[in-house]
Amino acid sequence: NAGVMQNPRHLVRRRGQEARLRCSPMKGHSHVYWYRQLPEEGLKFMVYLQKENIIDESGMPKERFSAEFPKEGPSILRIQQVVRGDSAAYFCASSAITGGNRYNEQFFGPGTRLTVL
Amino acid sequence: GESVGLHLPTLSVQEGDNSIINCAYSNSASDYFIWYKQESGKGPQFIIDIRSNMDKRQGQRVTVLLNKTVKHLSLQIAATQPGDSAVYFCAEKGRGSNYKLTFGKGTLLTVNP
Numbered sequence: 173n174a175g176v177m178q179n180p181r182h183l184v185r186r187r188g189q190e191a192r193l194r195c196s197p198m199k200g201h202s203h204v205y206w207y208r209q210l211p212e213e214g215l216k217f218m219v220y221l222q223k224e225n226i227i228d229e230s231g232m233p234k235e236r237f238s239a240e241f242p243k244e245g246p247s248i249l250r251i252q253q254v255v256r257g258d259s260a261a262y263f264c265a266s267s268a269i270t271g272g273n274r275y276n277e278q279f280f281g282p283g284t285r286l287t288v289l
Numbered sequence: 290g291e292s293v294g295l296h297l298p299t300l301s302v303q304e305g306d307n308s309i310i311n312c313a314y315s316n317s318a319s320d321y322f323i324w325y326k327q328e329s330g331k332g333p334q335f336i337i338d339i340r341s342n343m344d345k346r347q348g349q350r351v352t353v354l355l356n357k358t359v360k361h362l363s364l365q366i367a368a369t370q371p372g373d374s375a376v377y378f379c380a381e382k383g384r385g386s387n388y389k390l391t392f393g394k395g396t397l398l399t400v401n402p
Contacts, residue, residue: 176332205388214378214392215333228389263332267388275321276387280332 174199176266176281177246184287191251191258193284197266204247205278206239209261221247254288261285301399308369310396312362312379319381323390324353324364328375336364336377366398374400 177196185191197204202223207215208231218231221241232239236254241247251258262285265278302308314322320341325333339346339353339362346353352365362379376395383389 203388207392212394214380214394215390216392217389220388265332275338275382277335278388278390280334282330282332 176264176279178262178264178281178284180284181282182285182287184289185254186289187255188253191254191286191288193249193251193262193264193286194246195249195264195266195281196246197264198279201266201268201279203267203269203276204241205265205267206247206249207263207265209263209283211260215263218249251286254286256288259286259288298394299397299399301401302369304369304371304400304402306369308364308366308373308398308400310364310366310377310398312364312393314360314362314379314381314393316381316383316391317357317360318384319391320384321382322353322355322362323380323382324351324362325378325380325392326373326375327378327395333378369398369400371400371402374398 176198179194183191204221206218208218209215219239220228223241224243236252238250261283263280263283265280267276267278323338324336326336327333337348337351337353339355344355350367354363366373376397378392378395380390380392
């Protein structure tokens with residue numbers, strides 16, 4: 173049973189280019205979460221998606237960043253017109269459906285390390 | 290504001306010793322805590338969790354202690370091995386949410402053979 177998959181593992185972009193990060197959740201999981209990790213920092217929540225729906229994007233920068241999780245295919249985190257400050261590791265996690273306030277255990281992928289030159 | 294932080298950014302121990310990694314949190318409304326291990330170049334890996342209605346939980350070679358009075362969380366690793374070398378993060382979940390985690394900055398544990 174494959175875990176959460178992310179690609180590419182490493183991505184280099186020049187300032188002003190676009191970055192597309194892909195995440196395939198674990199089999200049977202329909203919830204996807206994106207986190208950003210700056211060097212020597214903890215993970216910061218960005219966005220929570222279910223299929224075709226953005227549930228919580230409170231951690232997403234207001235400009236240049238967008239995320240989607242289409243009915244078919246992986247979740248995509250898109251960063252337009254990248255700047256050097258976007259350089260970070262971006263992690264995707266997925267979870268199954270649970271109810272109420274019980275924590276939905278999140279399983280993390282290996283991350284995409286974005287470097288902006 | 291809400292924050293989850295760690296007392297020590299680095300910890301170096303000898304193989305076979307016990308390790309203790311500490312974490313302070315400020316959100317008294319958090320009801321669930323998790324310790325993650327992150328090896329170089331990999332994503333966070335779940336180690337152990339604890340709910341706010343508990344003060345201690347044990348796993349295989351790991352124990353988590355929760356002191357709600359002083360808002361302190363610790364991870365104890367018994368008989369530390371070289372394979373335990375990694376960055377360890379504590380994370381908290383606020384009451385009323387079933388997904389949003391707040392992570393601390395991490396402690397780098399180095400195990401010397």
